[in-house]
Amino acid sequence: MAIVAAFGLMGAFFMAGLYVAGALGVLSLLLMSVFGGQQLWNVLPSRSWQTYTEWNWVAIPLFILMGELVLRSGIAEKMYSSLSRWVALLPGGLLHTNIASSALFAASAGSSIATAATISRVALPAFKTRGYNERMVLGSLAAGGTLGILIPPSIILLIYALSTGQSIPRMFLAGFVPGFMIAGIFMLMIGVSSIIWPGIAPREFGGGLWDKAAWKDRIMALLPMLPMITLITLVLGTIYTDVFVPSEAAAAGVAGAFILAVVHTSGALLRRFMLEFLEMSRLILILPRNAKRWIRATLGGHKQNPNQIHEMLPNRQLFPIRQLFIEAATTNFTMLGQAFLSTIRTTSMIMLILMAAFTLQFAFARLGMSQEIAGWVTGFNLSPIQLVLVLVVFYLLLGTFMESYSMLFVTLPIVLPALRAAGVDLFWFGIILVILFELAQITPPQGMALYVLHAARREVNAATPSPGDPETKPGITTGTIGDVYIGVLPFIACMILVLALLIAFPGIVSWFPDLVKGQK
Numbered sequence: 450m451a452i453v454a455a456f457g458l459m460g461a462f463f464m465a466g467l468y469v470a471g472a473l474g475v476l477s478l479l480l481m482s483v484f485g486g487q488q489l490w491n492v493l494p495s496r497s498w499q500t501y502t503e504w505n506w507v508a509i510p511l512f513i514l515m516g517e518l519v520l521r522s523g524i525a526e527k528m529y530s531s532l533s534r535w536v537a538l539l540p541g542g543l544l545h546t547n548i549a550s551s552a553l554f555a556a557s558a559g560s561s562i563a564t565a566a567t568i569s570r571v572a573l574p575a576f577k578t579r580g581y582n583e584r585m586v587l588g589s590l591a592a593g594g595t596l597g598i599l600i601p602p603s604i605i606l607l608i609y610a611l612s613t614g615q616s617i618p619r620m621f622l623a624g625f626v627p628g629f630m631i632a633g634i635f636m637l638m639i640g641v642s643s644i645i646w647p648g649i650a651p652r653e654f655g656g657g658l659w660d661k662a663a664w665k666d667r668i669m670a671l672l673p674m675l676p677m678i679t680l681i682t683l684v685l686g687t688i689y690t691d692v693f694v695p696s697e698a699a700a701a702g703v704a705g706a707f708i709l710a711v712v713h714t715s716g717a718l719l720r721r722f723m724l725e726f727l728e729m730s731r732l733i734l735i736l737p738r739n740a741k742r743w744i745r746a747t748l749g750g751h752k753q754n755p756n757q758i759h760e761m762l763p764n765r766q767l768f769p770i771r772q773l774f775i776e777a778a779t780t781n782f783t784m785l786g787q788a789f790l791s792t793i794r795t796t797s798m799i800m801l802i803l804m805a806a807f808t809l810q811f812a813f814a815r816l817g818m819s820q821e822i823a824g825w826v827t828g829f830n831l832s833p834i835q836l837v838l839v840l841v842v843f844y845l846l847l848g849t850f851m852e853s854y855s856m857l858f859v860t861l862p863i864v865l866p867a868l869r870a871a872g873v874d875l876f877w878f879g880i881i882l883v884i885l886f887e888l889a890q891i892t893p894p895q896g897m898a899l900y901v902l903h904a905a906r907r908e909v910n911a912a913t914p915s916p917g918d919p920e921t922k923p924g925i926t927t928g929t930i931g932d933v934y935i936g937v938l939p940f941i942a943c944m945i946l947v948l949a950l951l952i953a954f955p956g957i958v959s960w961f962p963d964l965v966k967g968q969k
Contacts, residue, residue: 565594588936848889
């Protein structure tokens with residue numbers, strides 16, 4: 450009776466549009482009051498206290514803040530520009546940049562929505578006038594964004610590991626191979642499709658394969674990425690080598706991201722001050738002629754007669770140090786304020802749902818519902834693989850109208866007892882579950898990443914000239930979200946292929962963690 454009431458009320462709450470945290474919390478209280486007696490109400494304060502004082506949960510807001518600092522400071526734009534020079538020669542051109550930059554940004558953001566929102570706003574203007582197939586562009590951006598919840602540090606993997614008692618470093622290591630498998634198959638599909646249907650992507654000319662100047666340009670383009678790559682490597686490396694626990698590594702990551710973000714946002718002001726100093730101190734006279742021309746052009750100076758190149762520009766006031774600090778402080782305070790506010794919103798949402806989910810999990814266990822569900826599933830005599838296949842279908846259907854965090858918190862208290870009773874390896878199933886959550890992000894009609902991408906496209910179209918303009922080449926047009934739905938279908942097929950490989954060969958998940966950390 451309690452199980453029937455629980456599922457009936459849960460369905461009614463979600464159909465009525467109640468927020469996830471509210472639905473889970475009200476359901477927990479009703480179940481404990483009606484079927485468990487008044488004494489179970491006393492556990493609510495203790496469950497809240499246990500949820501919000503657990504040290505390991507501190508890693509969640511810290512990793513979110515690390516990603517927000519990278520997002521708000523504009524570092525992602527340089528990452529995208531640098532990667533585009535390496536993949537431009539491949540069939541598919543800049544479409545590969547969407548996948549590669551999403552995979553790299555995922556390693557710092559840990560969130561699919563943040564990855565999709567950031568990369569799409571950077572990438573869409575580059576595609577607008579290049580003649581790429583609109584739907585393939587949108588599909589690659591939506592699918593690339595899903596890598597944010599699989600490639601470490603992943604917030605979903607962190608929550609799953611803490612909720613099921615799995616090792617966080619091993620779970621993070623387990624996400625690497627499947628994450629880059631998905632990215633690789635995405636790029637392979639784009640390349641093959643571009644060869645078969647050349648109209649999908651025009652040929653990019655970024656220098657030939659044996660062009661020394663082009664290779665020099667590519668290598669120089671990596672320099673702006675080195676600080677971010679170093680930060681990600683250090684954060685994840687300290688977790689894998691057990692130097693730091695995840696919360697400590699996340700704190701170090703926030704400190705590093707803060708420094709990089711402040712330096713990046715202040716870079717233009719610092720450069721302007723240095724150029725002004727070189728000119729007014731006459732140190733510019735010892736520089737080569739091309740350097741003089743570049744500095745004066747950057748400062749807005751007029752063209753110089755080559756015979757008068759050694760003459761100084763008319764005297765003008767040096768860019769004041771006070772003004773430099775005021776502008777730098779204003780820019781950085783604005784950036785930090787946006788990052789902190791977004792982190793507070795996301796963390797509050799996650800932690801509120803987490804508290805409600807733990808309360809529901811306690812109610813299920815105290816009322817014996819978890820054991821009943823496990824016994825009911827065991828009665829079907831399903832093998833672990835058969836049970837996982839049933840759950841794959843269940844999550845694929847559920848993902849068409851529910852986003853990843855909601856699915857995790859709503860279903861984990863229900864399926865966890867059944868998985869344990871059937872002897873399913875929770876470590877392996879965690880990666881399967883995260884890929885299913887990735888699919889939920891891009892599965893029509895309610896994939897969250899699809900709406901984020903559609904909104905980004907509308908913003909870009911509103912801020913740039915219309916393709917109907919005679920001076921603008923045909924490119925991204927203002928269309929409906931149906932274009933995003935169609936464009937993402939080939940990428941959904943690729944993800945299902947990877948999912949099938951992981952189910953058929955579970956060793957793919959455990960191979961890398963066992964290699965780094967030893968046998969479980």
